Amino acid sequence: MGDDTLRQSVHDRFVAVNGDHPMTAEDDAYVRAHFVPASVEALELMLADRLPLPSYVLGDGTPMVPADHGRPAEIAGGIDRLHDWFVAFWEGDPETGEQEWVAYLSGQYVCLREVLPMRIKHKAERIAEAAAAVDLLRRDPHDPVARGMLGEAVDGVLGVPGLDSMLRPMTAYDRLRFGGPTSREQWVDAPRAEFLTPTPPTWPLRTERLVLRPYEPADADAFAVGWASEEWTSLLLSRPMNRAEVGEMVRRRTELGDGLFISLAVATQDGTVVGDSMLHLQGTGLSEGEIGWTVLPGFGGHGYATEAARAVLRLGFEHFGLRRIVANLDARNDRSAALCERLGMRREVDRVADFWSKGTWTSSYEYALLREEWAAGA
Ligand SMILES: CC(C)(COP(=O)(O)OP(=O)(O)OC[C@H]1O[C@@H](n2cnc3c(N)ncnc32)[C@H](O)[C@@H]1OP(=O)(O)O)[C@@H](O)C(=O)NCCC(=O)NCCS
Incomplete structure (x- = not known):
C-alpha cells in the first residue's frame, strides 16, 4: 500500500470510530505540542489491529499518536505479545480485559498522560x-x-x-x-x-472580647513591634523583620489568594490589634487544617490567643468541615504548648532535632484535635 493510501485508510478508520468533527486551530496546536506524527510502520500496525489508531488527526490530515505509542509493545516483550500482556491486567475478568483492549486499539484513551493498562x-x-x-x-x-x-x-x-x-x-x-x-x-x-x-465565611469572626478579621495595610504598624524583636520571633520560623518587611508581609496577607491560607488579624473590640491567627487548609480532600497564632508583646497573659484559637477551631470544624486540626511548634515554646493543652489538643508527635531553625537543629511537637473530640469538649 502506498503511503497516501495507507494514510487515507487509517483516516477512514479514525472517522468511523470518532465521527467527523472539526479540529480548531487551538486543538491542532494542543495536539502538536503533546503528540507526535505516527510513523508509516505504526500506520500499518494500526490497520492490522495491532497498535492503537491515532489519538487525533490534525486539520491537515496528519495522524498523531502519543510519544510513547510503541512503548507498551516494548514492555510486553514485542508486538506479538502486546494483546496477552495487556488483557492480563484484568485477570479474573477477561471480558473487561477484552473490552479495554478494543477501547485501547480505538486510540480513544486520549485523556491519559500514560496510555498503559495500569x-x-x-x-x-x-x-x-x-x-x-x-x-x-x-x-x-x-x-x-x-x-x-x-x-x-x-x-x-x-x-x-x-x-x-x-x-x-x-x-x-x-x-x-x-x-x-x-x-x-x-x-x-x-x-x-x-x-x-474553600468558601470564605462572613468576616469578621467575633468572640466575647475579640474581632478576627482579614488584614488591612494599616495593621503593619501594630505588627512591626513584635516582628522587630529577636526575642519574640526566636521560636517562630520567620526571622526578625524591619518595618518595610513587615509592611510587605501584611500586604501579602491582605491578598486572599486561593483561600487555603487564612491569615487573620486579631483585635480587641476597641480596634487594638493584639495578635494574629492563621488556619491553613490542607490534606486529603482538604479535610485537615494547621492552626497558628501569635500574641503581640504586651498583650500576652490575657487569654487572647486561647479565645482567638477557639474561634478558629470552630471555623475549621463547623464552617470548613475539617476532620482534624493540627498545630506544629518548636518544642522549646512552652507557652504555645500550654495553649495547645488549654485548647484540648493532644500531643501526637514529639520529634527530636528534626528541623533546622536559626542556626540549630530544633525539636518540635505536633498537637492535634479531631472534630469529634472538639465537639465533645465544645
Ligand atoms: C504562644 C503565645 C501566642 C501564647 O500567648 P499566651 O499569652 O501565653 O496565651 P493566651 O493569650 O491564651 O493567654 C494565656 C495566659 O493568660 C491567662 N489568662 C488570663 N485571662 C484569661 C482568659 N480569660 N482566658 C484564658 N487565659 C487567660 C492564662 O492563665 C495564661 O497565663 P499563664 O500562662 O500565665 O497561666 C505567645 O507566647 C506568643 O505569641 N509568642 C511569640 C510568638 C509565638 O511563639 N507564636 C507561636 C508559634 S507556634
Whole structure:
C-alpha cells in the first residue's frame, strides 16, 4: 500500500470510530505540542489491529499518536505479545480485559498522560470513587469519609495516583467526539470547584472580647513591634523583620489568594490589634487544617490567643468541615504548648532535632484535635 493510501485508510478508520468533527486551530496546536506524527510502520500496525489508531488527526490530515505509542509493545516483550500482556491486567475478568483492549486499539484513551493498562484501571477506579464521593458529599459536604474518597480520587494519596496527575486537558474536538465535557472537566475541575475549593465565611469572626478579621495595610504598624524583636520571633520560623518587611508581609496577607491560607488579624473590640491567627487548609480532600497564632508583646497573659484559637477551631470544624486540626511548634515554646493543652489538643508527635531553625537543629511537637473530640469538649 502506498503511503497516501495507507494514510487515507487509517483516516477512514479514525472517522468511523470518532465521527467527523472539526479540529480548531487551538486543538491542532494542543495536539502538536503533546503528540507526535505516527510513523508509516505504526500506520500499518494500526490497520492490522495491532497498535492503537491515532489519538487525533490534525486539520491537515496528519495522524498523531502519543510519544510513547510503541512503548507498551516494548514492555510486553514485542508486538506479538502486546494483546496477552495487556488483557492480563484484568485477570479474573477477561471480558473487561477484552473490552479495554478494543477501547485501547480505538486510540480513544486520549485523556491519559500514560496510555498503559495500569493507568486505564486506575482511571476507572478513581472515577468510580469520585462518583461515589460526589453522591455522598451532595448529601453532606462535611462527610469525612467522602472527603477522603474525593481527595484520593482527584489528588491521589501516597502510593495512589489521582486523576489530576493522570488526565490530560484534552480539546474541543474531544467534547464533540465524546459528546460532553472532557474527563478532566468532569472528574477534576467540577468536583474541585464544588467540594475542594474553600468558601470564605462572613468576616469578621467575633468572640466575647475579640474581632478576627482579614488584614488591612494599616495593621503593619501594630505588627512591626513584635516582628522587630529577636526575642519574640526566636521560636517562630520567620526571622526578625524591619518595618518595610513587615509592611510587605501584611500586604501579602491582605491578598486572599486561593483561600487555603487564612491569615487573620486579631483585635480587641476597641480596634487594638493584639495578635494574629492563621488556619491553613490542607490534606486529603482538604479535610485537615494547621492552626497558628501569635500574641503581640504586651498583650500576652490575657487569654487572647486561647479565645482567638477557639474561634478558629470552630471555623475549621463547623464552617470548613475539617476532620482534624493540627498545630506544629518548636518544642522549646512552652507557652504555645500550654495553649495547645488549654485548647484540648493532644500531643501526637514529639520529634527530636528534626528541623533546622536559626542556626540549630530544633525539636518540635505536633498537637492535634479531631472534630469529634472538639465537639465533645465544645
Ligand atoms: C504562644 C503565645 C501566642 C501564647 O500567648 P499566651 O499569652 O501565653 O496565651 P493566651 O493569650 O491564651 O493567654 C494565656 C495566659 O493568660 C491567662 N489568662 C488570663 N485571662 C484569661 C482568659 N480569660 N482566658 C484564658 N487565659 C487567660 C492564662 O492563665 C495564661 O497565663 P499563664 O500562662 O500565665 O497561666 C505567645 O507566647 C506568643 O505569641 N509568642 C511569640 C510568638 C509565638 O511563639 N507564636 C507561636 C508559634 S507556634
